[in-house]
Amino acid sequence: MTSESANPSSTPAATRSMDDIVALCRRRGFIWQSSEIYGGINGFWDYGPLGTELKRNLKEAWWHDIVRCPGRGPDGELIDMVGVDCTIIMNPKVWEASGHVGGFNDPMVDDKETKQRFRADHLQGMFGAIESEHAPAVMKFRNNLVDTTVIPLRTFIASNPSEAVSILEHDKRMQKDLGIRKIRFTPEHVGERFRIALADIGDGERCYYIDVIESGLLEKAAERVPSPYTGKPGSLTKPRQFNLMFITFVGAVQDEESKAYLRPETAQGIFCNFWNVVDTSRVKVPFGIAQQGKAFRNEVTPRNFTFRSREFEQMEIEFFIRPDQANEWYRFWRDSRYAWWKSIGLAGDNLQLREHEKEELAHYAKEGAGVCDIEYRFPFTAPGFGELEGVAHRADFDLKAHANACGKGDKLRYFDQERNERYFPHVIEPSAGADRGTLALLCEAYTPDGARPSGVFMKFHPRLAPIKAAIFPLVNKDGMPEIAEKLYMLLREKWAVQIDVKQTIGKRYARMDEAGTPYCFTIDSDTLQDQTVTVRHRDTLQQERLGIDKVQAFLSEKIGG
Numbered sequence: 001m002t003s004e005s006a007n008p009s010s011t012p013a014a015t016r017s018m019d020d021i022v023a024l025c026r027r028r029g030f031i032w033q034s035s036e037i038y039g040g041i042n043g044f045w046d047y048g049p050l051g052t053e054l055k056r057n058l059k060e061a062w063w064h065d066i067v068r069c070p071g072r073g074p075d076g077e078l079i080d081m082v083g084v085d086c087t088i089i090m091n092p093k094v095w096e097a098s099g100h101v102g103g104f105n106d107p108m109v110d111d112k113e114t115k116q117r118f119r120a121d122h123l124q125g126m127f128g129a130i131e132s133e134h135a136p137a138v139m140k141f142r143n144n145l146v147d148t149t150v151i152p153l154r155t156f157i158a159s160n161p162s163e164a165v166s167i168l169e170h171d172k173r174m175q176k177d178l179g180i181r182k183i184r185f186t187p188e189h190v191g192e193r194f195r196i197a198l199a200d201i202g203d204g205e206r207c208y209y210i211d212v213i214e215s216g217l218l219e220k221a222a223e224r225v226p227s228p229y230t231g232k233p234g235s236l237t238k239p240r241q242f243n244l245m246f247i248t249f250v251g252a253v254q255d256e257e258s259k260a261y262l263r264p265e266t267a268q269g270i271f272c273n274f275w276n277v278v279d280t281s282r283v284k285v286p287f288g289i290a291q292q293g294k295a296f297r298n299e300v301t302p303r304n305f306t307f308r309s310r311e312f313e314q315m316e317i318e319f320f321i322r323p324d325q326a327n328e329w330y331r332f333w334r335d336s337r338y339a340w341w342k343s344i345g346l347a348g349d350n351l352q353l354r355e356h357e358k359e360e361l362a363h364y365a366k367e368g369a370g371v372c373d374i375e376y377r378f379p380f381t382a383p384g385f386g387e388l389e390g391v392a393h394r395a396d397f398d399l400k401a402h403a404n405a406c407g408k409g410d411k412l413r414y415f416d417q418e419r420n421e422r423y424f425p426h427v428i429e430p431s432a433g434a435d436r437g438t439l440a441l442l443c444e445a446y447t448p449d450g451a452r453p454s455g456v457f458m459k460f461h462p463r464l465a466p467i468k469a470a471i472f473p474l475v476n477k478d479g480m481p482e483i484a485e486k487l488y489m490l491l492r493e494k495w496a497v498q499i500d501v502k503q504t505i506g507k508r509y510a511r512m513d514e515a516g517t518p519y520c521f522t523i524d525s526d527t528l529q530d531q532t533v534t535v536r537h538r539d540t541l542q543q544e545r546l547g548i549d550k551v552q553a554f555l556s557e558k559i560g561g
């Protein structure tokens with residue numbers, strides 16, 4: 001892992017306006033709406049020249065630190081990691097086995113007047129019955145219950161708020177398993193039907209959940225919650241389940257047989273190739289497989305710029321371990337992924353690591369090892385945080401599901417030569433978004449500064465900056481452009497640099513401040529006399545003279561390469 005120092009002083013989220021950041025991204029060519037000349041398309045974004053370099057730098061830093069030069073694991077051994085690059089369209093059976101065909105759903109409501117669509121569970125007030133931080137966990141449980149046997153434990157109608165509380169609180173074991181500390185029912189939920197059930201998730205594993213949707217709570221809530229568009233209660237439709245996968249057809253005929261899906265995550269390509277990797281590479285458990293690539297989700301409400309898009313890129317690791325080593329490897333990946341985001345510039349108060357509460361854990365997250373999110377305080381989530389990366393112990397859920405679904409079952413158990421035993425390895429999955437990461441870098445870098453002509457500069461970590469250095473001839477004559485071009489030709493072999501000969505030097509500095517270029521080298525009349533250039537430091541505005549023959553070494557020291 002890299003140990004480069006990072007920007008220690010974050011700009012407080014409250015002082016950064018998302019509108020200003022979006023405007024800068026548009027103006028300077030970081031990010032544009034996809035097909036903008038036709039009015040755009042909701043949930044799809046294009047990267048301009050600067051944004052493309054920035055996102056590429058993020059993905060390359062990840063690939064370098066994860067796949068090419070990983071550090072040592074908790075056992076002190078060098079980490080074994082290989083990469084794959086799988087297709088976006090896979091055999092549809094993959095998505096049946098993974099649970100996405102049956103369970104990758106969001107409850108959705110429409111505004112009858114404006115035809116706007118919302119995630120029911122995102123509407124304020126929908127989950128009044130159970131303390132709000134618990135509601136997403138309930139949804140998660142539901143989404144992950146695929147082809148499971150559900151054993152209803154208790155159904156009850158809340159005839160008054162305190163009765164409902166006492167029914168739930170009475171059963172201490174269930175309360176403990178669900179992680180419920182406090183239950184708050186309001187008089188509005190009187191008469192509602194709730195079902196508490198135990199789901200059999202195979203192999204003797206069980207998890208509890210409270211079935212609030214089938215009880216009609218969401219339906220009832222839809223009637224009373226005001227539409228965010230019209231502000232009126234009663235203008236929302238009943239919630240319907242909506243699968244997030246994009247459907248396409250393979251071949252000339254469009255029917256059920258030719259139906260396929262655009263992958264909603266890169267992870268399943270890794271799981272399906274686990275046995276190919278084991279057979280063809282010299283990897284042994286513990287080892288990891290990494291993949292970067294596009295994923296597609298027909299999000300009900302894409303929003304917050306690129307944060308929730310319908311087409312986005314993921315950077316995922318599936319790290320295969322012996323089941324008894326899950327705890328130490330989970331902790332290792334949790335801590336090293338958090339340290340990595342810090343090392344590339346998200347170092348201040350705006351980054352946090354949040355362990356999921358027990359009740360939030362998906363059914364594959366077993367006892368002992370956990371699930372956590374690495375979160376960033378985006379201007380639109382402030383004072384709260386939004387997920388950047390999740391680190392989850394997925395146990396052997398996926399490998400087993402594919403081994404069973406493809407009909408080879410137990411034959412696909414991994415053979416551990418050292419221990420002379422066969423088993424399905426457990427998996428720790430650090431799964432990050434490249435677009436969310438890029439957005440966090442943009443938000444973090446945005447630094448208002450009234451003292452500069454641009455009024456703002458982008459304080460990117462040098463490793464991530466789209467342009468590492470700019471070369472300016474002070475005037476476009478007296479041999480200065482020729483010297484500048486010679487320096488530019490030398491530096492561009494190693495770094496993304498730009499030469500700019502137009503406009504006043506102040507305007508050129510302003511452009512580079514908005515692009516987040518850490519260093520500018522100016523060739524002036526002194527250069528002609530003593531072969532030195534002016535170096536301008538982006539963050540401090542400090543200027544110094546440096547021999548033109550020292551520029552390359554200077555950049556190597558500051559940026560690497």
Ligand code: GAP
Pocket residue numbers: 264265266267297299306307308309310312313314316387388389390431432433434435436437
């Ligand atoms: N394989 C596990 C998985 O896909 P996830 O939490 O659904 O987990 C992982 O996604 C990461 O992908 C998220 O932390 C986020 O950074 C990114 N991501 C997920 N949905 C996204 C969306 N609609 N738009 C942009 N990024 C998204």
